[in-house]
Amino acid sequence: MLSAIMRKRIAIAIICLFPFPLLAQQQWNLKECIDYGLKNNRSNAVYDNEKRIADAKAKEALADYLPKVSVTGSFDDNLKVQQSIIPAGVFGPDPVRVAFTQKFNTNGTAQLDQTIYDQALLNGLKANKYNKQQADLNVKQNQETLIYNISNAYYQIYVYREQLRLLKENLDSYRKQMDISKLQVQKGVTLQKDLDKVTVDYNNATSQIRVAESNLTLAQNQLKYEMGYPIADVLPVDSVSQQDAAVVPAEIATTDNSFTVANRTDYQLSQVNSKLLEIDEKRIKAGALPRLTGYVRYGAVGFGNTLGPAFSDLNPFSAVGLKLTIPLFDIFKRNAQYNQAKYKTLNAAENLKLDEGKYQMEFENSRTKLLKAQTNLSNDKRNIELAESVFRTTDLQYKKGVTTLIDWITARNSIKDAQNNYLNSLYSFYQARLDLEKANGSLKTYYNSL
CATH class of the missing domain: 1.20.1600.10 (Outer membrane efflux proteins (OEP))
Known part of the structure; x- marks a missing residue:
């Protein structure tokens, strides 16, 4: 059996180990x-x-x-090369069919657009x-x-807490009166119906407390x-x-x-x-x-009857310009x-x-x-x-x-x-x-x- 002093020391140690919020x-x-x-x-x-x-x-x-930059690129394999016709009398008495492109065509362009106004x-x-x-x-x-x-x-x-406090006071009052009425009934001083009247009010107070407790939880x-x-x-x-x-x-x-x-x-x-x-x-x-917009454009195009020149032999181009848009x-x-x-x-x-x-x-x-x-x-x-x-x-x-x-x-x-x-x-x-x-x-x- 542990002594009283030892039990006290153990209790103090346990308390010290507990977090304070607990x-x-x-x-x-x-x-x-x-x-x-x-x-x-x-x-x-x-x-x-x-x-x-x-x-x-x-x-x-x-x-x-703010400036906006866009980059576009394209590659065309012209299965049938489009031809244009030069009218007769320009290079001879007969119309001349000319193709302004080749089978393979590449095009790459980078453009910067800036809204000015x-x-x-x-x-x-x-x-x-x-x-x-x-x-x-x-x-x-x-x-x-x-x-x-x-x-x-x-x-x-x-x-709701105030309501519960008041209801419990009422319940305590009815409980005390019930105890008095029970003694009076046992002694024949009062009738059972008087006790029943107080009991009804006591039961009503109990029900009201349950409702109030439920409302408090809600x-x-x-x-x-x-x-x-x-x-x-x-x-x-x-x-x-x-x-x-x-x-x-x-x-x-x-x-x-x-x-x-x-x-x-x-x-x-x-x-x-x-x-x-x-x-x-x-x-x-x-x-x-x-609306006024400025732009800067730079790109390159390539042509070739075979795939290689269309990518290796590129012809650069560039432009700077203004664009005015008037909605009508x-x-x-x-x-x-x-x-x-x-x-x-x-x-x-x-x-x-x-x-x-x-x-x-x-x-x-x-x-x-x-x-x-x-x-x-x-x-x-x-x-x-x-x-x-x-x-x-x-x-x-x-x-x-x-x-x-x-x-x-x-x-x-x-x-x-x-x-x-x-x-x-x-x-x-x-x-x-x-x-x-x-x-x-x-x-x-x-x-x-x-």
């Missing part, structure tokens, strides 16, 4: 959950790829204004800046969505999904740190009446889209202008495309004005809802305190025999009703708070302030 499991608060989600949610990879696509589009547009391409290059802005704003909008969804799921967990899985956290792993959420969140932040959020529509990421995206439509309109219009007969198609782009640009400008009013309305409505939710939450908290005060008085009267079990059950049910109203108000408050941050375009600020 001894003290981390409790995830809201900010840590959001931090994890911003780094690990799979949607981040999607929007990062969108940024890379925008960069590739910019390079593609620029490539049209193309207004449509120049206008297209201006879109690169806005394509990159659009990709960056999409990343920002995705981050705001993650902040909103993770916060919403996190607060749901807090509400909310935890939803939070894991929004975070990009493994569903099968345990995520210990620290909702204790959020217990004061229903009081202080509301005062701060509702006192600020200022609203700037430009803070909304979706409005910024609409502005960028409007700029891109304007550029597209100008690009189509510039398609009617002449596509005016109807271009006008149709231009009109489409013009009206899309006009609609985008009108939609921006509509969005200004829409987002202003969303902000005002969200602020009103938060004020109302805050008031309801405070009232419902006080109602629970009042219902509990009434129940304590009724419980004391019932123990002294001056009131009936019906009055006791009614008072207990009043607490349950007040608790349900409080839980609904609590969730409505959290929802309204997040909606206000979203409507104000301040979800990132809200996250940074956690």
Whole structure:
């Protein structure tokens, strides 16, 4: 048998060998959950790829204004050599048949083309800046969505835990009353039906606890999904740190009446889209202008009645030139495309004005809802305190025999009703708070302030 001192030393050694995280499991608060989600949610990879696509589009547009080099080569085996006819009187009285090639013919050419002026391409290059802005704003909008969804799921967990706490308090109250009623039935002081009434409420509370536990599990899985956290792993959420969140932040959020529509990421995206439509309109219009291109060409040709000379005896040639392209007969198609782009640009400008009013309305409505939710939450908290005060008085009267079990059950049910109203108000408050941050375009600020 090991001595007590030896057992103590072995226990200390085992503890020292264990990793610290296994001894003290981390409790995830809201900010840590959001931090994890911003780094690990799979949607981040999607929007990062969108940024890379925008960069590739910019390079593609620029490539049209960079030099382009092409190399071509051909080899012909003229099974029947084509002949041309020189009319009579040029080299004699009779027409002369002449072949200007031989059986084998090789041709190799390298050409460099450089666009010198193309207004449509120049206008297209201006879109690169806005394509990159659009990709960056999409990343920002995705981050705001993650902040909103993770916060919403996190607060749901807090509400369900609060519900479970209240339900377990109710269950404990019913259990104590059941024990008292059983003794009273055994002594013949009360009837079995009184015990049955309390038992029914006890069983109902048990069922409600099972439902609440199921809802809590679903909310935890939803939070894991929004975070990009493994569903099968345990995520210990620290909702204790959020217990004061229903009081202080509301005062701060509702006192600020200022609203700037430009803070909304979706409005910024609409502005960028409007700029891109304007550029597209100008690009189509510039398609009617002449395009000037320069080129340098170098090559060699070879001929021979046998295969060897066609490759060995090559005759080089070269040229430098300009090419001016003036589109003339596509005016109807271009006008149709231009009109489409013009009206899309006009609609985008009108939609921006509509969005200004829409987002202003969303902000005002969200602020009103938060004020109302805050008031309801405070009232419902006080109602629970009042219902509990009434129940304590009724419980004391019932123990002294001056009131009936019906009055006791009614008072207990009043607490349950007040608790349900409080839980609904609590969730409505959290929802309204997040909606206000979203409507104000301040979800990132809200996250940074956690």
